[in-house]
Amino acid sequence: MKLNIEGLLVYFPYDYIYPEQYSYMLELKRTLDAKGHGVLEMPSGTGKTISLLSLIVAYQKAYPLEVTKLVYCSRTVPEIEKVVEELRKLMDYYAKQTGAKNDFLALALSSRKNLCIHPEVSSLRFGKEVDGKCHSLTASYIRAQHHSNPSQPVCQFYEQFDAVGRQVPIPPGIYNLDDLKDFGRRKGWCPYFLARYAILHANIVVYSYHYLLDPKIADLVSKELTKKSVVVFDEAHNIDNVCIDSMSVNITRRTLDRCQTNVETLQNTISRIKETDAAKLREEYRRLVEGLKEANVARETDMYLSNPVLPDEILQEAVPGSIRTAEHFVGFIKRFLEYLKARLRIHHVVQESAPQFLKDIYEKVCIDRKPLRFCAERLRSLLRTLEIADIADFSAITLISHFATLVSTYSKGFTIIIEPFEDRTPTIANPVLHFSCMDPSIAIKPVFGRFQSVIITSGTLSPLDIYPRILDFHPVTTASFTMTLARTCLCPLIVGRGNDQVAMTSKFETREDFAVIRNYGNLLLEMSAIVPDGIVAFFTSYIYMENIVASWYEQGILENIQRNKLIFIETQDAAETSMALEKYQEACENGRGAILLSVARGKVSEGIDFVHHFGRAVIMFGVPYVYTQSRILKARLEYLRDQFQIRENDFLTFDAMRHAAQCVGRAIRGKTDYGLMIFADKRYARADKRGKLPRWIQEHLTDGSLNLTIDETVQLAKHFLRQMAQPFRQEDQLGLSLLTLEQLQSEDMLQKIAQIAQQA
């Protein structure tokens, strides 16, 4: 249908539209008009993706000069594929309606592992291996050697692409990963490099977060995207953790040992090259004396994404004299390495700030701050000069150099924690140096600073005001949308007590209590008797789950449950878990019904949807707080308190509740779906926890569903399930939660729609 969103003609590829989609598009349009950033929360299963795509594409077509590109960031490869499929539907609809030929170029980008078509390279199993092998076939000096010595193997796909691929642009259309591979095979071009080149002039790019947030990759891939782009982060409820991970470095004893061998290899290569080809080193030296000009030229007039690892001033200055020649630099790295080794030889935990570290390093091994800053850049230059083919081998030394650059560049927002052993195994020496970023805004700052609009969206972003605070930006719109429903298809219940009136909670003091464990078991047992098909239960941690399940086994609860349903358990092993999932789905399919026991923050809680009969009930045992004793977390909480005035408890609760919401949200994946959401902990009934759930869950949480006992829960659940089991047709939805164009245009419907969005 064709919609009119405040004067913008939007083609929407379906005959019906949800009211909240319309509302969502309104807010989105306002955000784009204001050229600002937005935070939008809309429940999963209400068509977030298609609303986003159809509005932004319409905007691009209407104002081609205002918005030139859409960069859509998602988390996993299947999600990326899903987005591309939606986009294809939209473009087909455009073609059918307007009759014009599609002139849009949209493509997905992923790692070499998913895109390579070279028969030998693509058969490798791990991403790192593929990258390394690819590099050893396509590096510039390898190709130069190939010219003089044709027996040197190169990748013919890349050669083909390099010869002709750049002149002939890829024809407009929608390309997912497989389409790119097909296209590559037909032409004999490398799809990976083709995609990387094509994103520069594509209208829509779909890729993973890391291509934009991880400074090491962003510099390679995304630095030439134009300023007039709209960036969308979908499923962004974990974006702060992604940012932090991309800036943090962990160094173990093994890293240092591998680094040691790297240094030795470097030394040998340098002395060999010195004998055979001294001119090369001289050439590099000459370039360094003049400053890193080549990088400089590329950075002209702030056209490129600035790299947080390397601040601008570094690229403008020449490398300091003390690490200019190759030998001096290797000596420098050696000293740094020995210093780190000495630091790791400790018996108690040390926590210090970056300035303290720098002071200490100057006193111990006379390393100044400035050469440390240039370490990453200098190493890259050296590796390029030495023509080392297998970069993958040098990951250890690269990591160390990144650490050196980061620690000397940022004096705030980072902390260094050296732990002599893991908390769980205090007798085994396993020293780790955590250089941990505490401020997610550092990694994401260039993105906000550079692009005209950044949209952060997900099904669970509540409370909305905390994201702008921890990411340090000013959104022009922050809105939360509820789900309009023809029938109340979700039923959140907070169970606080067992039938024996013992409070149910996973609080640390009482979590080992027999009564609590038994009550949890009874709850699951009762639910397994009344809920049809699949039940998913989430625990707060793997250890807790193991304890409880063992205890249930001893008490005979497990046996009773198995009379009703089969039980599957998620483990830390990915292969085992996917096996369990597969069997779980099989059991649900054939009507036997099953229970999946899994862990919040685990694989199941994040990426896997339990549509319809795969998840009729979700039970959340306890509040999924993070492990609060970890020093990294403590440092981060302190930082948040000092810098952003966010109280520790607020953040911990926020983090726990977003994971809880993410877990229970797995069951409802659309309006025809229905499911119970059972929060089994009395602490959920408190206003501070309840208030942090997403609005679309909170709305259905009445006073009558708080602090229930198990048999009350069973009564409510039975009632709910019986209601939901009645046939539900599309006509029932029409006019309420599903609208035709005429219905959408009626006056009172527009009024209702205005209430859907709640501005934070």
Added chain:
Amino acid sequence: MDDQGCPRCKTTKYRNPSLKLMVNVCGHTLCESCVEMLFVRGSGNCVQCNTPLRKSNFRVQLFEDPAIDKEVEIRKKVLKIYNKRELDFSTLKEYNDYLEQVEDIVFNLTNNIDVERTKQIMEQYQRDNKDIIQKNKAKLTREQEELEELLLQEQQDSEQKRLETLQEEQRQLQTKRKNKQALLDELESSRLPAAVLLAQHKDRAVQLETQIEKQKQNVKPANIFSTGIMMGQTVSFASVSRVEEVLYVYQPLCIDAYGPPVPELDQLGRLGYLNHVCTASPQDQAGGYTSGLACHRAIQDAFSGLFTL
């Protein structure tokens, strides 16, 4: 680490965890007991390279690679002499060349290349730059200053934060207690029904909460003077090094208006332009306005751009 040991008595860290390895200027290790035994007289030769050594120069080995210990030792010595700062050079390039030269010297000394010559160069340098070395001894490098400043600030900040939170907590506790007492008093003395009083109390409590929240958000510790100088920082009054440059010469601005020449301001009256302009009143002239100004501006406006390019 465990496989490290004394090359002379072959004891290793694994067999004797309390083994202490020592290093002297030549960069070869010996364990503490061997040092005691060999250097009873206070001096002797290295077992491995025959360099004459003093017992007092033995240091505990800090790093796994004794060569690093040796290098750091040498480096510290060299840096005591080569202590020029970036400010002592006029360009960055010169400074970088200087740094490289220092690095060369350290490299040569640690790897025993041209030791004699390098030492001569060092002595020569020391003689040439006596006053600068003396002067710079007391000064920290700019980077170190920066670091010290950061550390100081960190300390101050954490101290201040601690105090603040302590005070804040106490204040909150007090107000809450006061509030409760007030409610009890009111319940005792007031004639209103208890439900109303309770509701009022609840309202007040909520208000208090929001107030506290608000306060929390706009707390910003002042640690910078209005001039932008950090509190507690010492400002150096040393004269700024003068930069010799050519003096600036003013060149009158020349604008091509693409029109006939505009008459000068003082010619306007004579040429009769002012006849048709309203004369300025005394009030206007008080501020320095003359009708000539407006007229001149208008003529400039009218004349510019009359000729085509």
